[in-house]
Amino acid sequence: MSADIESKILDDLMKKIIDEKFHENEKLPSENELAEQYRVPRATVRKSLAKLEERGFIYSQQGVGRYVKNESFRVELNLNGKASFTEKMKRSGHQLITENLGCEQIEFDQKIYDRLSADPEDNIYKIKRLRVIKNEPIAIHISYLNQKLFPDIEQDGSSIQSIFAYYKERGYTELINGYSLLSVTFPTLKEQQLLACQSMEPLIMVESNCLDASSDKVLEHTKVLYRSNKFKYNISWDS
DSSP, X not given: XXXXXXXXXXXXXXXXHHTTSSOTXXXXXXXXXXXXXXXXXXXXHHHHHHHHHHTTSEEEETTTEEEEXXXXXXXXXXXXXXXXXXXXXXXXXXXXXXXXXXXXXXXXXXXXXHHTTOOTTSXXXXXXXXXXXXXXXXXXXXXXXXXXXXXXXXXXXXXXXXXXXXHHHTTOOOEEEEEEEEEEEOOOHHHHHHHXXXXXXXXXEEEEEEXXXXXXXXEEEEEEEEEGGGEEEEOSOOO
16 A cells, blocks of 8 residues: 555655756655645655656755756667768757777677677677767767677777778668667666666667668667656658
8 A cells, every 4th residue: 555655655756857847957845745745654755756766757965865866968860861970969959079989899698699690700890879969968878899890890899989880881871770669678787787777677679680771681789778857759761
């Protein structure tokens, strides 16, 4: 019964924030005020507020209170089309900063090898990049490439900023998506640290393949983790 009440309070406060009944950086009523409003013990309200903070809707200031989180920007992202993430952000007028987190060879992983149409003896490298806008980390891009197609990837991988630019420099100028899967996940501890998010803040995960249009060669398998509260998702087709 207590859990049901906690959920109802959580849902009500979340709806008020989404409907802008509470505004960005506005201080929420105190635990005592909310307990009186909902006619429940203060401990019940505290649990609801803790979950609301885990979901990324509010933040706490020690000894002061809880405030509605400042969602200073939300990026419109088209999940379709041929343009790279870098190109899409440039078109949207956002100054994107990419931090390359390194390149390493992975152990054999059947799923990734299958996605890349790779042979078991092939060497597959993983390149991880953090995307930042307005000093806020918004996404993690993980790209898997076959050394058979990109012989210098071990040396080049840790300096790549735009993977599409890397392909085009090597003669792959017409790129298409050959596979896409969208799902919702929650961040690991490492991902929480990289994205500066809470454990219960949902992430949108998009897995896809990038192909060379002229040969149908799979150039890359990609996994991208987007902070769900930093994007508006456009699923119409663009170029």
